[in-house]
Structures are given as structure tokens and as C-alpha cells.
Amino acid sequence: MGVEYLEFEQDGETVLSPRAVINRVSHGIGVDHEGRIWSLTHIAQPDPENEDRNAPYDTELLRFEVFESSGALLGSLPVPETCIAFRVVGDRLLLAAPVRTRNLLVAANNQLLVAEYPDGTQALLAENSHLLGPELLEIMQLVEQDLAESGRGEVAQRLAQIQEQAAAMIG
Numbered sequence: 001m002g003v004e005y006l007e008f009e010q011d012g013e014t015v016l017s018p019r020a021v022i023n024r025v026s027h028g029i030g031v032d033h034e035g036r037i038w039s040l041t042h043i044a045q046p047d048p049e050n051e052d053r054n055a056p057y058d059t060e061l062l063r064f065e066v067f068e069s070s071g072a073l074l075g076s077l078p079v080p081e082t083c084i085a086f087r088v089v090g091d092r093l094l095l096a097a098p099v100r101t102r103n104l105l106v107a108a109n110n111q112l113l114v115a116e117y118p119d120g121t122q123a124l125l126a127e128n129s130h131l132l133g134p135e136l137l138e139i140m141q142l143v144e145q146d147l148a149e150s151g152r153g154e155v156a157q158r159l160a161q162i163q164e165q166a167a168a169m170i171g
Contacts, residue, residue: 027062030088035069038088040079089146094139112162113155121162125169132170137163 005016027040043063064077064086080095087094115121125132140163147156 028086030086030093031069032088032093033091036074037067037069037071038086038093039065039067040086041065041076089142090149092142094142113158117158117161118165122165125162125166129169132166134170137167137170140166 005018008015008017025042027042029040030038032038041063042061062079064079066074066076068074085095111124112121115124140159144156144159144163147153147159
């Protein structure tokens with residue numbers, strides 16, 4: 001792969017400038033309850049020629065690296081195949097769910113929490129019933145706990161109500 005150039009006009013002349021190449025270093029950083037630092041680190045760069053921005057990340061290019069609060073590397077872990085992102089919640093490492101669950105979580109953030117309860121939320125859940133599953137309920141519970149612990153009790157309570165609706169639909 002050769003150097004790419006940007007072409008632009010300056011004072012009536014064409015000027016070529018090398019295009020900056022940006023390497024990805026990390027896809028997220030979190031700190032757990034003991035002060036350890038978790039990083040979803042790129043160990044290789046994706047092929048820019050074949051990269052589909054809407055496709056999930058190739059987890060072979062990523063590793064979890066865990067550091068002491070002082071910065072010393074404790075070790076690294078492989079990234080599960082379905083992991084697209086992560087969040088540290090207390091003593092838990094919450095991995096983003098598979099794409100089918102992620103789609104409903106996006107709906108939860110953008111629609112479920114603002115929909116009229118109970119009829120509006122019930123309708124949205126019914127519309128997406130094929131996406132409901134135990135992993136979604138677990139994620140909703142963890143997010144609810146995180147919201148409650150961060151002083152957002154009203155939103156946490158609403159999410160708990162929606163979680164109960166989803167659980168009832170799953171059976």
C-alpha cells in the first residue's frame with residue numbers, strides 16, 4: 001500500500017499533501033472496583049481496503065489487557081467472538097451482546113425508555129419479540145443496577161418495569 005495524497009488548491013497552484021494514517025490503539029477502557037484498568041486493545045490493524053464500517057469488529061485483532069492501577073500489565077485475555085464493546089460495572093465485566101441483542105438495546109435506549117408505559121413499551125417489545133432472550137434480561141438487570149448505583153433511580157425503576165414486561169413475554 002503506497003502513500004495516499006490529498007490534493008487541494010493553494011494560491012492558484014495544486015498542492016499534494018500526504019494523507020494521515022490513523023492506527024487504532026484501543027476500542028475502550030474501563031476501571032473495575034479494585035482500580036484495575038481494562039483495555040480492549042488492538043493487537044493488529046484491520047485491512048482498510050476491506051473494512052466494512054457496519055460490520056462487527058474482527059475479534060482476532062483485539063485482546064483484553066488488564067493493568068494494575070499503577071500501570072503495570074497484569075495480563076491479557078482473548079476477546080469472545082461476539083464481543084463488540086465492553087463496560088466495567090463494579091466487579092463485573094459486561095460484554096456487549098451479539099448483534100441481535102444489541103439491536104434491541106439500541107431500541108431500548110432510543111425508544112423503550114421514552115415510550116409510554118405500559119402500552120407503548122409493550123408494543124415495542126412485541127414488535128421486537130424475536131430479539132428477546134435471557135441475555136437481554138441479564139444485560140438489562142446489570143444496566144438497571146448501574147443506573148441505581150449512579151443516582152439515576154427513576155430511570156433504573158423504569159428499566160426494571162420494562163425488564164419485567166420483557167421477561168413475561170419470554171415466558
